[in-house]
Amino acid sequence: MELIVITRPEMLPGEATIINQLFARGLARLHVRKPGATEAELRALLELIEPRFRGRVALHHHHELANDYGITGLHFTENNRLTQSEGILEKSKSNGFTISTSIHDPKELETLAHCFDYAFLGPVFDSISKEGYSSNLPAGFRLQKHNFPNEVIALGGIHAQNLKSALEMGFDSAAVLGSIWQNPDNAIAQFENLKSLQLSLKSSQQSSFQQSSFQQSSCIPGLKPGAIDLALEMHAFAEKQIKPKAKAVHCPGFQPGDPEKKDEAGFVDRLHFISNETGTMSHIDSIRLALEAGCQWIQLRVKNRAEEEVLPIAWEATQLCDRYGARLIINDFPRVALAVQSFGLHLGLTDMPVPEARMLVGEKMVIGGTANTWDDIVRRINEGADYIGLGPFRFTNTKQNLSPILGIDGYRTLMLQMREAGHSTPIIAIGGITPDDIGGLREAGLHGVAMSGALIGATDPQKTFYQIQQALC
Numbered sequence: 001m002e003l004i005v006i007t008r009p010e011m012l013p014g015e016a017t018i019i020n021q022l023f024a025r026g027l028a029r030l031h032v033r034k035p036g037a038t039e040a041e042l043r044a045l046l047e048l049i050e051p052r053f054r055g056r057v058a059l060h061h062h063h064e065l066a067n068d069y070g071i072t073g074l075h076f077t078e079n080n081r082l083t084q085s086e087g088i089l090e091k092s093k094s095n096g097f098t099i100s101t102s103i104h105d106p107k108e109l110e111t112l113a114h115c116f117d118y119a120f121l122g123p124v125f126d127s128i129s130k131e132g133y134s135s136n137l138p139a140g141f142r143l144q145k146h147n148f149p150n151e152v153i154a155l156g157g158i159h160a161q162n163l164k165s166a167l168e169m170g171f172d173s174a175a176v177l178g179s180i181w182q183n184p185d186n187a188i189a190q191f192e193n194l195k196s197l198q199l200s201l202k203s204s205q206q207s208s209f210q211q212s213s214f215q216q217s218s219c220i221p222g223l224k225p226g227a228i229d230l231a232l233e234m235h236a237f238a239e240k241q242i243k244p245k246a247k248a249v250h251c252p253g254f255q256p257g258d259p260e261k262k263d264e265a266g267f268v269d270r271l272h273f274i275s276n277e278t279g280t281m282s283h284i285d286s287i288r289l290a291l292e293a294g295c296q297w298i299q300l301r302v303k304n305r306a307e308e309e310v311l312p313i314a315w316e317a318t319q320l321c322d323r324y325g326a327r328l329i330i331n332d333f334p335r336v337a338l339a340v341q342s343f344g345l346h347l348g349l350t351d352m353p354v355p356e357a358r359m360l361v362g363e364k365m366v367i368g369g370t371a372n373t374w375d376d377i378v379r380r381i382n383e384g385a386d387y388i389g390l391g392p393f394r395f396t397n398t399k400q401n402l403s404p405i406l407g408i409d410g411y412r413t414l415m416l417q418m419r420e421a422g423h424s425t426p427i428i429a430i431g432g433i434t435p436d437d438i439g440g441l442r443e444a445g446l447h448g449v450a451m452s453g454a455l456i457g458a459t460d461p462q463k464t465f466y467q468i469q470q471a472l473c
């Protein structure tokens, strides 16, 4: 798990701005702990946290606000835990929340309910911000988790100089408060320093991973040092998350299947939304727009950014798609797909070949590949691609350096060749497609379409989605 930040108990001027900046710099989890705050005060703070970041918040108090703000974490203080029935905790989990708690004596791990996804144990060191809150762990303490199967997070007095000691004691990660908020003007720099320190400390502890396929692939050209550690952290964090129930929106007679049933053409959705960013919209904003309109198959397509920049976006997209029960496909970045355990990966003609990516991401992940010609299609089929993105249909500004335009006649010819050769790999048309094109493309034998601009630029994306669905059925 990554470093956790806990808020100061009192409200701070400009706090939400700092919180948003922390998230933008990759903070994976913020615990909002404001014991004295009224519901209205807490709402006022939550309103100021950008909606795209709220899924990374855990609430210590006023849990009833979580649903209103798309918050995914509920923290149960020690008192709160002791007075709750396990039923309530289980219910929170089955409603899709990540739940955590605090303990003050390591022995409590012997009996702590396993439904907690992680537990804070502290104070590990003398608190920076809470006077008189001193460490009660014995000298030479080594964490014994007993039967507790989940993560135990060091809390209390953590700063850059003692983070290493906390990890050496056996804690999975650390939660920081005083070292971030002591000087709010310096909060972002402190966070970045602690975060990179934790990553480098963790990577030196992770020698056991070295035999895994993940590590074996570290020779991939262009991979920046540190990215793999970040990916490992994200992967570990991803594995701890609980996937909320799907909110399926599909036309009758068509349900995308599960990846265990890859041989059935229906497991690939007929509408692929391709994310994009504009002057006023981030990739995550575009994905939210598509999800809200009803799309269930989302491709994160971030161009011209380094892997380590894509990873936090992918993580956020994962959480968002999970909340809508949608499937996330990562374009171009196999290791990011592995790190966030996305449903799928899309590879271009000059990217890693499908079999190599398959070795990296495993059998379960859906892998799609681009094609523009009959030779490309045959290559993709021989490589074992689960679907093929064939394009461009027409000129589009969404992608630079387009391959030759196919037009409807190009698709008709290629789909005829597919039928004659007896191939059934689902083919998705892409490139400048509008709802009015779908009928003709389906008649030509295309399984479905991938669209970006037509949805992002729609005046009423929900209406456009409905139109698309009708045309695809």
Ligand SMILES: Cc1ncc(COP(=O)(O)OP(=O)(O)O)c(N)n1
Residues within 6 Å of the ligand: 272, 274, 299, 301, 331, 332, 346, 347, 348, 349, 351, 368, 369, 370, 371, 388, 389, 390, 391, 399, 428, 430, 450
């Ligand atoms: C469904 C689908 N088909 C084709 C593409 C194009 O992918 P690629 O060739 O990797 O080009 P970029 O999208 O990376 O510019 C796609 N993304 N999705």
Ligand SMILES: Cc1nc(C(=O)O)sc1CCOP(=O)(O)O
Residues within 6 Å of the ligand: 274, 301, 370, 389, 390, 391, 392, 393, 395, 396, 397, 398, 399, 402, 403, 430, 431, 432, 433, 450, 451, 452, 453, 454
């Ligand atoms: C991502 C992409 N790939 C293409 C290809 O031809 O391989 S065309 C394309 C852009 C798709 O977005 P829009 O629907 O806005 O044109």
Ligand SMILES: [Mg+2]
Residues within 6 Å of the ligand: 331, 332, 346, 347, 348, 351
């Ligand atoms: Mg690509």
